[in-house]
Amino acid sequence: MKNPYRRHWTLDPEVTFLNHGSYGACPARIQLRQQELRQELETEPVRFMGHRTSLLDRSRERLARFVGAPMEDLAFVPNATHGVNAAIASQRWKPGDEIVVTDHEYNACRNALDFHAERWGATVVVVELPFPLTDPQKIVHAMMAKVTARTVFCLVDHITSPTALVLPVEDIIPAMQAKGVRVLVDGAHAPGQIPLQVQKLGADYYTGNLHKWTCAPKGSAFLYVRPELQADIHPVTISHGYNAATDNRSRFLQEFDWTGTFDPTAWGSIADVIDFMDALVDGGWNAIMQRNHDLTLSMRTMLAERWGTELPAPDSMIGTMASVFIPDAAVKTVEKRGTSVYAELHDQWGIQIPAIPLPNDLGTVVRFSTHIYNTESEYLRLAEAVESLV
Numbered sequence: 001m002k003n004p005y006r007r008h009w010t011l012d013p014e015v016t017f018l019n020h021g022s023y024g025a026c027p028a029r030i031q032l033r034q035q036e037l038r039q040e041l042e043t044e045p046v047r048f049m050g051h052r053t054s055l056l057d058r059s060r061e062r063l064a065r066f067v068g069a070p071m072e073d074l075a076f077v078p079n080a081t082h083g084v085n086a087a088i089a090s091q092r093w094k095p096g097d098e099i100v101v102t103d104h105e106y107n108a109c110r111n112a113l114d115f116h117a118e119r120w121g122a123t124v125v126v127v128e129l130p131f132p133l134t135d136p137q138k139i140v141h142a143m144m145a146k147v148t149a150r151t152v153f154c155l156v157d158h159i160t161s162p163t164a165l166v167l168p169v170e171d172i173i174p175a176m177q178a179k180g181v182r183v184l185v186d187g188a189h190a191p192g193q194i195p196l197q198v199q200k201l202g203a204d205y206y207t208g209n210l211h212k213w214t215c216a217p218k219g220s221a222f223l224y225v226r227p228e229l230q231a232d233i234h235p236v237t238i239s240h241g242y243n244a245a246t247d248n249r250s251r252f253l254q255e256f257d258w259t260g261t262f263d264p265t266a267w268g269s270i271a272d273v274i275d276f277m278d279a280l281v282d283g284g285w286n287a288i289m290q291r292n293h294d295l296t297l298s299m300r301t302m303l304a305e306r307w308g309t310e311l312p313a314p315d316s317m318i319g320t321m322a323s324v325f326i327p328d329a330a331v332k333t334v335e336k337r338g339t340s341v342y343a344e345l346h347d348q349w350g351i352q353i354p355a356i357p358l359p360n361d362l363g364t365v366v367r368f369s370t371h372i373y374n375t376e377s378e379y380l381r382l383a384e385a386v387e388s389l390v
């Protein structure tokens, strides 16, 4: 059956696009909205930039309701990597301090942690997560087992990148904080994939991408900072906001709102994309996330059954993206052909999906995404494509 929503995206009709997770995809209407804003900007650049705060606050107010956090505590950043970097670069560690991170951490953010830890003489302690697993509490236990009297900071993903696991951050955050550990949650994949109440989660810092699952233009993300910590946080680029008067607006917002001349039209389109998506489907965002979640669960079961592979995690740890092991025989076939699983699926079948060899000889997974424009027939095509390699 034809998907009624696909026409709103400009995705190549020749491609079976099962990789929303990497960079998102922005609907045509929102591309147009951003273009309108760009035209306004280029018509009178000085006036546009002079009024940018009201444009950004319009988006911030809508975002605050979408992610469940006060608008004063939400700064815009271009991406989650930036958000993670700002939070980490604002820490003052000392030699011997320990920082906890998992072995499923996204490479770019792990690099930021290693870079800053080394400068302070702090130690990065890597927790090996149990995987495959059946009980998410085992993750909490594995992480807490690495906390010592020297642990000061924890970076944890809300949804992991290679394995697409929704981690139990609602348990990890209070357990870490009870030990005096500050927690930075990297929610790069969370907004628009799973219902989010950022303030209630209680993390010290939470960053999330909007250009992924919320479908905003590229360069849209936010950083939430607990009010008590805002005095000590700065963007990675110091600009005018650092010494601006704070009578009407916090230094936190002023610093992040302006890090030098840039194009604010992606951030200016955030309210529009949240509203556009909300109006697209009966039941709005909740219905979108539920539909995508249900399709993800049924398709991951179908794929694992057809390929005869084990499901690596319980349904309760899945959002709208899932990693499924492919048969070893398929990996061997592509090795013999001198190609890769990714190239085979892309070049021979027109399927856009990441194929990720996991460490410790665990095997190779394909990580599929489900957004509102995806249809069951696309996953059946993926099933057939992998079977053709066995």
Ligand SMILES: Cc1ncc(COP(=O)(O)O)c(C=O)c1O
Pocket (backbone or CB within 6 Å): 021, 022, 079, 080, 081, 082, 106, 108, 109, 157, 159, 160, 161, 186, 188, 189, 209
């Ligand atoms: C867990 C995680 N963190 C951070 C990022 C980086 O996102 P961006 O490139 O938008 O900064 C990703 C990207 O996929 C991710 O999966």
